[in-house]
Amino acid sequence: xxxxxxxxxxxxxxxxxxxxxxxxxxxxxxxxxxxxxxxxxxxxxxxxxxxxxxxxxxxxxxxxxxxxxxxxxxxxxxxxxxxxxxxxxxxxxxxxxxxxxx
Numbered sequence: 001x002x003x004x005x006x007x008x009x010x011x012x013x014x015x016x017x018x019x020x021x022x023x024x025x026x027x028x029x030x031x032x033x034x035x036x037x038x039x040x041x042x043x044x045x046x047x048x049x050x051x052x053x054x055x056x057x058x059x060x061x062x063x064x065x066x067x068x069x070x071x072x073x074x075x076x077x078x079x080x081x082x083x084x085x086x087x088x089x090x091x092x093x094x095x096x097x098x099x100x101x102x
Contacts, residue, residue: 007034008042052088053098059083060099072096 011032015025029039059079063070070078076095083090090098 007032008039008046011039012043052090055086055088056083056090056095056098072099 011025011028011034014023014028014032025039026036029036056079059082060075063075063078072095073092076090076092
């Protein structure tokens with residue numbers, strides 16, 4: 001049995017590799033064992049997280065131009081209000097994961 005993340009990744013790869021658009025999302029999802037609703041919900045969620053990560057990186061970059069020697073926790077504390085205004089909720093661990101992998 002595949003995990004939830006693996007199911008979406010597999011379904012998304014199958015849909016992306018289908019250049020002739022012969023495969024319907026519903027048939028792909030049924031083969032992988034997930035619902036269409038779940039597929040689209042996960043796709044929307046991943047897209048939102050990607051946009052959030054880009055905004056966070058821009059805010060960090062801007063803050064680091066002003067104060068280059070700040071640590072990660074202090075930067076997160078300083079940009080928290082901007083994140084709140086943009087309706088982005090992020091914790092310390094996810095913040096560090098975004099910074100490390102980008």
